[in-house]
Amino acid sequence: MELFLQQIINGIMLGSTYAVVALGLTLVFGILHIPNFAHGHLYMLGGYVTFFLVTLYGFGFWTAMISSMVVLALVGMFVERVVYRPLRNQPHINSFISAIGALMFLETFVIVAWGPQGQRIPNPYPNPIEIMGIILTQQRLLVIIAAIVLIILLQLFLKKTTPGTTIEAVAQNREGAMLVGINVNRVSSMTFAIATATAAAAASLVAPIFMVSPSMGALLGMKAFIIVILGGLGSVPGAICGGYILGLIEALGGGYISADYKDVFAFGALILILAIKPTGLFGKEAG
Amino acid sequence: MLKLKEVTTVIGGFAAIRNVSLEIEKGEFVALLGSNGAGKTTLFRTIAGVLKPANGSIEFKGLKINKLPPHKIVALGLSLCPEGRQLFPQLSVYKNLMLGAYTRRKDPKGVQQTLEQVYELFPILKERRNQPAGTFSGGQQQMLAIARALMSKPDMLLLDEPSMGLAPLVVQKIADAIKSISKEMGTTVFLSEQNANMALMITDRGYVLENGKLVLSGLSRELRNNDMVKKAYLGA
Ligand SMILES: Nc1ncnc2c1ncn2[C@@H]1O[C@H](COP(=O)(O)OP(=O)(O)O)[C@@H](O)[C@H]1O
Ligand SMILES: [Mg+2]
Numbered sequence: 001m002e003l004f005l006q007q008i009i010n011g012i013m014l015g016s017t018y019a020v021v022a023l024g025l026t027l028v029f030g031i032l033h034i035p036n037f038a039h040g041h042l043y044m045l046g047g048y049v050t051f052f053l054v055t056l057y058g059f060g061f062w063t064a065m066i067s068s069m070v071v072l073a074l075v076g077m078f079v080e081r082v083v084y085r086p087l088r089n090q091p092h093i094n095s096f097i098s099a100i101g102a103l104m105f106l107e108t109f110v111i112v113a114w115g116p117q118g119q120r121i122p123n124p125y126p127n128p129i130e131i132m133g134i135i136l137t138q139q140r141l142l143v144i145i146a147a148i149v150l151i152i153l154l155q156l157f158l159k160k161t162t163p164g165t166t167i168e169a170v171a172q173n174r175e176g177a178m179l180v181g182i183n184v185n186r187v188s189s190m191t192f193a194i195a196t197a198t199a200a201a202a203a204s205l206v207a208p209i210f211m212v213s214p215s216m217g218a219l220l221g222m223k224a225f226i227i228v229i230l231g232g233l234g235s236v237p238g239a240i241c242g243g244y245i246l247g248l249i250e251a252l253g254g255g256y257i258s259a260d261y262k263d264v265f266a267f268g269a270l271i272l273i274l275a276i277k278p279t280g281l282f283g284k285e286a287g
Numbered sequence: 288m289l290k291l292k293e294v295t296t297v298i299g300g301f302a303a304i305r306n307v308s309l310e311i312e313k314g315e316f317v318a319l320l321g322s323n324g325a326g327k328t329t330l331f332r333t334i335a336g337v338l339k340p341a342n343g344s345i346e347f348k349g350l351k352i353n354k355l356p357p358h359k360i361v362a363l364g365l366s367l368c369p370e371g372r373q374l375f376p377q378l379s380v381y382k383n384l385m386l387g388a389y390t391r392r393k394d395p396k397g398v399q400q401t402l403e404q405v406y407e408l409f410p411i412l413k414e415r416r417n418q419p420a421g422t423f424s425g426g427q428q429q430m431l432a433i434a435r436a437l438m439s440k441p442d443m444l445l446l447d448e449p450s451m452g453l454a455p456l457v458v459q460k461i462a463d464a465i466k467s468i469s470k471e472m473g474t475t476v477f478l479s480e481q482n483a484n485m486a487l488m489i490t491d492r493g494y495v496l497e498n499g500k501l502v503l504s505g506l507s508r509e510l511r512n513n514d515m516v517k518k519a520y521l522g523a
Contacts, residue, residue, distance in 0.1 A: 162385075162392055169375050169386050175337060176373030181361035181390035181439060 005134045007255035008248070013140050015247025016147030020202040021220060022227035022239040023154060024195030030171030030234040031191045032084060034092050037099040039199060040221015041106040042079070046072045046200025047212035048110060051121050061124040065204040069197040076196030077189045085185065103217070110214040118211035125208075143205045150198055151240060157194075158236065167191050171234060219263070226270045232283030241281060245269070288313045288443055288475055289334070289365070294343035294353075296333045303329040304499040306343070311477060313442070316469040318486040318493030318507060319479040320520055326499040327479040328370045331447045335367035336360040348442070362390045366441035370448055372432040376421030380412055380431055383420050387438030398438070404472070405434040408464055426457035433464065443475040444468065450482045458482065462489055483520035487511045495520075 021043055028036045046068050053064035083102045087094045125138035158164040170177040170187045178184055203212070210216070227246050231238020246266050253265035273281065289311045296304050304326040311317050321327045332338045334345060336357040345353040347365050355363075375383050384405065388398040406413035409430040415423075420431055429449050436444055446465065450458040466489045469476045480486035487493060487507045495503040495516065503515065510516050 162389070165378070165382060165386065166389070168378060172375040172377055173373050175369065176375060177386075178337060178357040179335060179361065179367050179369055179373060180386050180435065181358045182386070183356070183358045
């Protein structure tokens, strides 16, 4: 029972970060209609920025995380502008190639600049606490709470504010959005900024628990991609649920069967769900 | 108010409209007739800035607009209610309307007034304001599309085949609404239609577009009696 609860908490923690990263990916997908393959690598860069601000410049954890979000928002806008926008009216394959170029650049840049080894941010909240007989560090609890706060804020932004509504409008009908006077390029730019800033937040939150390393982006980007497909392309509730489902599957599969196979469970779940419901959990039928 | 000089637009290597010149004065109610594939939609999308003309110039209220992006053209007071309606299907009727007023977001009082006006024009939109636009019937969606275009309080409204695919009774309702947009609200209206019967009954004058070229223009009542128009568009 204790193992079970422990793994559930781990799953929720993993799932929270997955949900945040997948949410950004699904928003960008809604706008561009292509996945941003470089998303995981931007997440990695966000982790590194926080790492350097904390270790080299002595920033506090929260200040470093918020600064990293700002930096990554700018990087995201830059990527949209130079990697995607020039290829807007070209076949999608061109954007894929461009995105792969961007992610290879990011990964190689980080390896050359800071080395291939993993780095650890000193844990700002290492003290363990006990809830219902399970012991976890405060940082883990913090990841969960911070991620949920981010998800709620993002939802409120999308549903309750005019700039948020323009993101939904462009996703649902690009030409309709232009015709009501929305500057769709500015909306793309804003969507990228939000997606990469939230990815940086997720990377910063888990950096004291796991590590930052040049390869952390590739696997996470792949998983976020799975989650977005699992939840239904472009679906916001799908990305959130998908994130938690994947986190729980990994934690339970890893805890009970074998940690070496946790990614097998994740990808296996994808294949299974898509075999049963090809449009994803929240996907619309054909179209 | 709107002046096109020798406008040509190329889509996929094919000149869908060629050397179109026309002029519409403030307050006029003008029809654009043409069969399927004549180039009506291409002409309207070019005016609205979605497509860029390969040649020629477009002036609106004395300003050259043929190089401007669509969102700047709407802000100048020219609004297109597009073919296929292009609504935001998962957003509520109310949110669709509010997005229609996006260019006026700094003027909530004015927007509220226009909202009351369009609710008066189409009471069904008020009744169903919280329903997602995608759940509407074709006729209701068309009403919403027209209302959304009006929310920017345009000086000139382009309507691209609003009767397409609708039952005759609904077409009548839409025609009445368009007439009141022109006559009561004082909006300049440019209406494209294959349904020449309806268009020529309500407009003051019209143009006929064939294979991307304007071939005829005149007062609507004269066009109704024109032999070529009768044969090609009135099923006589
Ligand atoms: N996206 C497109 N690609 C290629 N040809 C197009 C495209 N859109 C329209 N056309 C062509 O342009 C011509 C004019 O079409 P359109 O403006 O839609 O006419 P209408 O609105 O009068 O029916 C047609 O011959 C059509 O086949
Ligand atoms: Mg058409």
